[in-house]
Amino acid sequence: MPGDSSLPEKRPDGKRFDGGSPHPELRASHADRDRVVDVLRVGAGDGRLTAVELDERVEAALAARTLSELTALTADLPPVSASGGAVLGEVKDVLRIDQRFSPVERAGRWAVPRRLELATEFCEVTLDFTQAVITQDTLRIDMEMHGKNLTLITAPGIVVDADALNLAFSKVRIHHPPNPDTPVTLRVELTGKKTFGRVVVRRPRRSPGQWLLRKPRHL
Template identity: 45%
Template sequence: MTDDRLPQRPELRVSHADRDRVAEQLQIAAGDGRLTMDELDERLERALNARTGSELEVLVRDLPTAPGAVGSAPAEVKDLVSIDVTSGSAQRQGRWVVPRAMNLKARSGNIKIDLTEAIIAHPLLKIQADVRSGNITIVTRPGIEVLMDEVSVRSGNTKVRVPRSPTPAATYLRVEVSGSVGSGNITARPPLRGFMDWLRRRPVRYPALPR
């Protein structure tokens, strides 16, 4: 009697981006005190040498994947954050808590709002922008939608570059920008690729999203 069952399909190999996402999650967990430095070093080495998804999954199985998960303190969301730059620069990046609204003033300086790793506890961010001859840059990722229909422009410009995604991403944060631009710029864009990623035509790599 012959066995007519189809052979099992081998597990798919992981990519550099998959390894990077797990490494990012491990580093965040170590920063939160969930892993010792020895544990971090061991798991990072295993992530670097992982070949399949199951080899990566076991490294983060005992770690929370989202801010606010069991054992995490809830994010404190401010109603309003104001940033006023004259000729210098200011930025928000990393694991910062996104408020409900922001007032951004750039006279001749630069403001950078990086949302790629931010803790987002509210689905809407309203930005009131006042740009004279400076620049405001909003760094986004798939799932973040930026609208600039309510911005008046004199001699400057506004631009929205939508992040590319291999699969459709549901919107989890909408950013509504209003205000005015004199001779400066307001730009929303995905992160810039490093030189080696650009040279090898690798897509933009994002930190792991909460699941």
């Protein structure tokens, strides 16, 4: 109807509807919204969006009615597949690592699963989250780890919760306690059992150049 205000004024190509157009703007589906939210989370994990921008855009994505509204939310972000090689299709619900007597490392642009099962014996395990592709706000690590150390390399906004972890002849050492003023972008929950060795949570080590450029302490 000519006076129907529920019809959008423009098509996805930016042209106005002429009232008699048989092709109204396409509506977004739940799957469309979920894909955009995933791209936004990856962008925030890359440092392209602040925590406030992420919250605002996710809220707008979940409330979006049309595809053009969703497109606008990611117009200034690169496609996920072009941002470093990892794609959303590689993100697993559960990743199981079952290994003996050899080191385990996940670093660079690896896709963080929604849950990680870690079953190792005398393996040094390193999980570096500083460049990882993170598409959710919580990662649960179910551990059955005997011997050696688990090292988690984090960044601001990544919080590690080890309260539910059962320790036997082992201990947890967190070098950088979370700053209450920093929004949490990923919460890593450790559960299961760690026997012998340590769980170490730390930031990336400084390069020689960063040590030279660090600010001197005031006496």
